[in-house]
Amino acid sequence: MTALERAIADPRPVEGLGDHSPMAGLARRSVGFYDVLAQSVSAVAPSAAATTVPLMVAAAAGKATVLALFAALLLCLLVATTVNQFTRRLSAPGSLFTFVSKGLGGGAGFVTGVTLLIGYGFIAMFSLAGAGYYLAILVGHFVPGAESSGLLVSILIVAMGGLSFVVLARGIRISTRVTLLVETLSVGIILVLVVALLSTQGPGIDWSLLSLGDTTPGDFAIGAVLAITAFVGFESSATLGVEARRPFATIPRSIVWTVIVSGLLYLVASYTQFVGFSGLGRDFIDSGSPVNDLATAYGVEWMGLLLDLSIAASFFACAVSSTTALVRVVFAMGREGLLPSAFGRTHRRFSTPIVAICVTLPILTLVPVLVIAAGNDAWQAMSFFIVGAAGGYIAAYILVCAAVPVFLARIGEATVWPFVRASAAAVALAVVLTVYLVAELATPQWPGVVIVVAIVLLAVTGHALLGVRYPDRRRSVGAYDEPTREDVLGG
Amino acid sequence: MVDPLGASGELRARQPKAIHSALTVLEEVARAGAGVTAREVSEGLGLPRATTYRLLNLLVQDEYLVRMPDLRGFALGRKVAELVGQVAPARPPQAAREVIAELRQRMRGGVHVVRYGDDSISIVDSDPDFPFSDELRVLREFDASAIGLLLLAEQRSLGRVSARAAHAGRGIDDDLAAALARGYSSQIGRFVPGFGCIGVPIRDSNGMLVAGLCFSGPRTRIESPERIVAELASSGRSLAPLLA
Numbered sequence: 222m223t224a225l226e227r228a229i230a231d232p233r234p235v236e237g238l239g240d241h242s243p244m245a246g247l248a249r250r251s252v253g254f255y256d257v258l259a260q261s262v263s264a265v266a267p268s269a270a271a272t273t274v275p276l277m278v279a280a281a282a283g284k285a286t287v288l289a290l291f292a293a294l295l296l297c298l299l300v301a302t303t304v305n306q307f308t309r310r311l312s313a314p315g316s317l318f319t320f321v322s323k324g325l326g327g328g329a330g331f332v333t334g335v336t337l338l339i340g341y342g343f344i345a346m347f348s349l350a351g352a353g354y355y356l357a358i359l360v361g362h363f364v365p366g367a368e369s370s371g372l373l374v375s376i377l378i379v380a381m382g383g384l385s386f387v388v389l390a391r392g393i394r395i396s397t398r399v400t401l402l403v404e405t406l407s408v409g410i411i412l413v414l415v416v417a418l419l420s421t422q423g424p425g426i427d428w429s430l431l432s433l434g435d436t437t438p439g440d441f442a443i444g445a446v447l448a449i450t451a452f453v454g455f456e457s458s459a460t461l462g463v464e465a466r467r468p469f470a471t472i473p474r475s476i477v478w479t480v481i482v483s484g485l486l487y488l489v490a491s492y493t494q495f496v497g498f499s500g501l502g503r504d505f506i507d508s509g510s511p512v513n514d515l516a517t518a519y520g521v522e523w524m525g526l527l528l529d530l531s532i533a534a535s536f537f538a539c540a541v542s543s544t545t546a547l548v549r550v551v552f553a554m555g556r557e558g559l560l561p562s563a564f565g566r567t568h569r570r571f572s573t574p575i576v577a578i579c580v581t582l583p584i585l586t587l588v589p590v591l592v593i594a595a596g597n598d599a600w601q602a603m604s605f606f607i608v609g610a611a612g613g614y615i616a617a618y619i620l621v622c623a624a625v626p627v628f629l630a631r632i633g634e635a636t637v638w639p640f641v642r643a644s645a646a647a648v649a650l651a652v653v654l655t656v657y658l659v660a661e662l663a664t665p666q667w668p669g670v671v672i673v674v675a676i677v678l679l680a681v682t683g684h685a686l687l688g689v690r691y692p693d694r695r696r697s698v699g700a701y702d703e704p705t706r707e708d709v710l711g712g
Numbered sequence: 713m714v715d716p717l718g719a720s721g722e723l724r725a726r727q728p729k730a731i732h733s734a735l736t737v738l739e740e741v742a743r744a745g746a747g748v749t750a751r752e753v754s755e756g757l758g759l760p761r762a763t764t765y766r767l768l769n770l771l772v773q774d775e776y777l778v779r780m781p782d783l784r785g786f787a788l789g790r791k792v793a794e795l796v797g798q799v800a801p802a803r804p805p806q807a808a809r810e811v812i813a814e815l816r817q818r819m820r821g822g823v824h825v826v827r828y829g830d831d832s833i834s835i836v837d838s839d840p841d842f843p844f845s846d847e848l849r850v851l852r853e854f855d856a857s858a859i860g861l862l863l864l865a866e867q868r869s870l871g872r873v874s875a876r877a878a879h880a881g882r883g884i885d886d887d888l889a890a891a892l893a894r895g896y897s898s899q900i901g902r903f904v905p906g907f908g909c910i911g912v913p914i915r916d917s918n919g920m921l922v923a924g925l926c927f928s929g930p931r932t933r934i935e936s937p938e939r940i941v942a943e944l945a946s947s948g949r950s951l952a953p954l955l956a
Contacts, residue, residue, distance in 0.1 A: 224743035225735075228788055229795070235746040235787050237780060309769050310779060323783070470773040632784045633751045636762045703781040709746070710788040 232711025240707075243556060243700040244314055246567035247463045247549075247574070248393055256394065257458045257465045258475040259401030264344070264454030264546060266539035267483035268407035269351065269532050272512045274451040275491035279506050282444025284434040287491050289441055293448035294484035296653070297455065299646040300618050301480045304456050305473040306625045306639050310632075312462025312469065313701035315553030316546065317621045320459075322699035324624025324631070328684065330699065333620040334554060335680040339613030339673055341547035342585060344454060347606035348540035349385075350589040353378035354599035355533035362526055374599045375590045382586030385541050389548065389578050392571045393464050396545055400538040407531035408486065414516065414524055415493045421519060422496055430495050446657040450607060451487055453614035454539075455479040457546040463702045544585060548577035557700050559687075601665075608661050608669030615654045616677070622647035730767065733759065737767050738776060738792060746787035747780055793831065804836055808954040812837055815947045819940070821929030822909075826859050827955065828866075828921055833859060836955070842928060845903045855884045858911030859926050861897035864888055866913070866921040896941050900934050908934035912944040916956035923955045 242249070275286055282289040304317070313319035317337050322330025353374040361368030388396045433441065458475045462468050497515045498505040508514045516524040552574035555564025568575035592602040625643040629635040661670050740753050748756075754764035768786060771777040778789045804812070804825070816823045822842030827834050833851050835844075844850055854860030865888045891897035900908030909928040916922050925944045933940065 223739060225739045225788075225792070225795075228742040229793050232788075233745065237747070237782075309773065310783060467773065467775065469769070633749055634765050636765060638762075704778045704787075708775075708790060709778050710790050710792055711746075 228710060234711050235706070235709045238704060238706045238709060240705055242463070242702045242705055244463045244553070244702045246565075246572065247314065247552075248572035249463055249702075250466045250468075251572075252394055252397060252461065252464050253466055254471045254475065255401060256397035257461055257471045258478060259397045259404065260461055260542050260545060261455050261458040261475050261479040262483070263400035263404045263535075263538040263542040264341075264457040265452060265479055265483050266348065266404070266454070266535050267451075267486050268404065268411050269348075269535040269539065270451040270483070271408075271411055271486050271490035272528070272532060274448065274487065275494055276506070276508070276511050277450075278444045278447045278491070279495075281440050281447060283436045283440065283506070284430065284495075285432070285436040285441050286444060286495065287430050287488060288433060289444035290448045290451070290484070290487045290491055292441075292445045293452060294480065294488070296445070296646065296649055297449065297452040297480045297484070298477070299642055300622060300650070301455060301476045303622050303625050303639070303643045303646050304459065304618075305476060306629060306643070307621070308459050308462070308472045308476065309469050311701045312465070312472070313553065314460050314463050314549035315557075315701070316459040316462075316550060317456065317617050318550055319553060319699055319701050320628070321620050321624045323701075324628035325620070327699070328688075329620060329624070331559060331684045332677065332681060333617050334550060334559070335677055336613045336616040336620070337550055338547060339676055340453065340610050340617060341457070341543045341550065341613075342581075343606045343610035343613060343669075343673075345540050345543040345547060345585045346589045347603050347610055348536040348543060349378050349381055349586060350374075350593070350599050350603050350606065351536035352381045352533050352540060353589070354603065355529050355536060356381075357599070359526070359529045359533065362529075369598070371593050371598065375593055378589050378593075379586055381537055381540065382582060384537070385544060385586075386578065386582050388541055389544055389582065390568065390571060390573055390575060392573055393461070393545070396541050400542050403534045403538040407535040410524075410527055410531040411486070411490060411512075414512065414521070414528065415489055417521055417524070418493050418497045418515060418519060422500055427492075427496055427499070430492060442653075442656055443660055446653045446660075448487075449615065449653060450611040452480060452483060453611060454543065454546075455483070456618075457542060460546040460549040468702075540585075544578075544582060547585075548574045548581055551577040551581060553700070559684075605666050605669045608666045609673045612654070612658060612670065612673040615650055615657070619647055619650045619654065622650065733763070734767050734771060737764065737771060738788070741777060741786050741788055747782075747785035749784045750786070753786070793829075805954055808951055809837070811947055811950045811954070815925075815943065816841075818943060819927060819929075821927055821933065824859075824926045824928070825923060825951070825955075826926065827923045828863050831863075831867075833863060836923065844928075849903070855887070856899070856902045857926075858897040858899050858909040859924050861887050861891050861899065862911045862913050862921065862924050865891040865897060868892070896937070896944075898934055898937060900931055906931050910934060910937050910940055910944065912941060912948050914948045914952050914955060916952065920956075923951065925951070 275290070278289050279286045307320040311323065315334065318330055318334030321333040356377045357370065357374045358368045360373065367373055388399055455476055458472050462472065465471050494511050494515065495505055497519070498508065498511070501518050505511060512528060513525045516522060516528065551560060551564050554560040555562055555577065564577050566576045567573060589602055592605070593599060622643045626635065626640045629639060658670050661667065736757055737753060740756050741748055744752060744756065750765050750768050751761070753768065754761045757764070768777060772779055775789045775791045777786050780787055812823065812825060816839060822839040824835065824839055824844070825837040827836050835847065838844055850857045850859060854864050864884070868888055869892055887897065897911045898908060907928065907930055909926055911924050911926045913921050914923040914925060925948050927940050927944055
């Protein structure tokens with residue numbers, strides 16, 4: 222009889238396991254691969270990004286835009302495989318916050334948590350504002366002038382916030398299904414437009430778009446940084462660690478696939494936009510809304526209407542999925558005692574982190590309304606939020622890449638390649654973040670940079686003070702969905 | 713869908729030789745006991761460290777192994793028990809097959825025989841004329857079928873709570889109490905509306921539940937079960953020495 226057969230026939234009891242996970246209360250092991258994928262994909266909002274980011278990148282990188290997007294794709298793949306060193310080993314709704322706590326300790330974990338909350342929070346506000354803005358444009362097709370009404374945009378933002386609340390509170394399956402449907406439809410619409418445009422161009426590839434051309438390395442770097450903002454959010458499926466079935470298989474897979482699929486969409490969409498404009502003899506960079514302009518110029522104006530609807534829907538999906546991730550990080554912080562324990566409470570029937578939803582969603586809805594009420598238009602508000610979001614995400618990515626080598630060494634599983642990948646990603650991202658923040662300081666979006674840095678400093682100070690008052694709270698940091706007796710043979 | 717991880721090195725860990733390596737890793741964890749670390753497994757087997765870590769992570773992904781709360785150690789997952797359950801049970805002896813064939817002639821409905829493990833069910837002989845509507849569900853969801861309810865009731869009477877019982881729905885308590893009180897189990901409409909099944913236990917000489925006889929048929933017959941239960945129980949008594 223082999224040891225395995227003996228163990229199965231007469232399992233020896235396993236010590237050191239509890240009956241309940243510290244993260245009990247969420248709908249454990251209830252969603253499959255496609256739900257998990259939907260979470261990451263909609264947090265990235267590829268259709269909204271494919272129509273807006275290439276223009277931003279082109280302003281810096283010129284003809285090297287496609288190449289800059291490709292560089293961003295490679296860097297994000299590097300980050301994704303590094304994050305997956307954690308997602309293959311522990312499932313935690315606190316996501317990067319918990320991972321960094323496990324590698325670099327509670328202090329660094331807390332800073333990561335704050336930067337991650339900034340990332341999710343600002344992108345949620347960005348998307349709610351974006352949904353309101355594009356819905357107003359849609360109304361403007363029928364009622365001329367409606368799109369410039371700040372009041373209408375604000376009302377639409379509040380309506381979208383309310384709808385998000387219902388979807389988020391009713392359960393994780395509903396929110397992932399809704400976002401998957403919306404995102405698939407809007408990516409489909411963009412692909413139809415891409416095919417329609419490319420078919421008017423005839424066969425052949427414009428190879429000049431796949432070279433650096435006369436772009437300087439500095440401009441290329443800034444272009445690549447902006448391109449990264451099109452990818453952020455790909456890690457958000459990690460927050461579904463408790464709720465996913467077979468999380469150690471589905472979450473790493475969803476993270477890598479999100480980067481690959483959205484990257485390919487960006488490459489195709491940016492290439493098409495360039496080719497489309499050069500076919501018209503116009504410059505892509507001078508366009509205000511390139512995709513709408515292209516649709517009009519090529520005689521498919523009705524696509525513009527459909528496109529506005531799909532971008533609004535994509536923004537809504539992005540708001541839902543970013544808030545889904547955000548409330549789970551808040552929930553994990555509540556369970557660990559970094560925030561009041563009420564945040565760790567879940568809804569009895571829907572198994573969602575209801576207190577975190579009730580507290581954060583009204584804030585995420587009201588801030589964009591207030592920013593618009595202060596005299597900014599919706600687009601200004603959005604460019605301001607996106608700076609904060611990019612800063613928060615990239616800072617969190619740097620910290621998680623730095624944590625991987627320490628974590629692997631701590632559990633005795635350090636090998637060469639993960640170490641090389643993590644170090645390369647951390648260094649590259651640190652350069653990228655510095656370049657980005659310095660460049661943004663010189664733009665009208667500078668308050669975004671200042672606010673992010675201020676929030677991080679405030680949080681660090683607050684955490685240090687909390688540590689003095691409640692020293693034992695810091696020790697418990699890093700709780701995750703531990704295996705229970707039920708999971709092991711002989712439990 | 714192609715596995716994107718395949719391109720980055722996981723592929724090697726999925727080749728046939730790797731299946732052998734994966735089983736030796738499971739064997740090593742079983743031998744060393746819960747809490748063994750990745751490095752200890754690699755040293756114990758003389759496998760390269762990177763390969764061992766990859767295999768361990770794959771086995772954790774598929775839940776054959778569980779990573780302990782210290783994140784360093786590994787334990788066998790509950791799922792390894794299924795490795796044993798997957799092996800097809802031996803064909804019953806001819807004497808048993810004759811009893812079953814004779815019972816089927818009398819019953820005008822599906823007659824199936826299953827064998828029980830500690831927390832598993834294997835089908836010994838399913839009725840070729842009245843096949844199971846959802847065989848996989850019978851094997852996995854013990855709270856759905858009469859066969860599964862028999863096993864859950866047995867586990868409850870022995871004071872054991874299995875993983876599957878813990879996952880079962882809230883309404884299960886009444887079913888189990890009824891099964892324990894009457895000595896047989898039944899359900900209606902959980903697989904096919906208007907149809908149901910009755911399960912009667914087959915015990916060895918020590919009273920241990922070893923196998924089960926199941927009748928499936930239309931609702932009206934399940935609702936007046938006296939004659940069916942008597943027939944199944946009588947055949948079950950003949951089968952007990954042949955199957956136990």
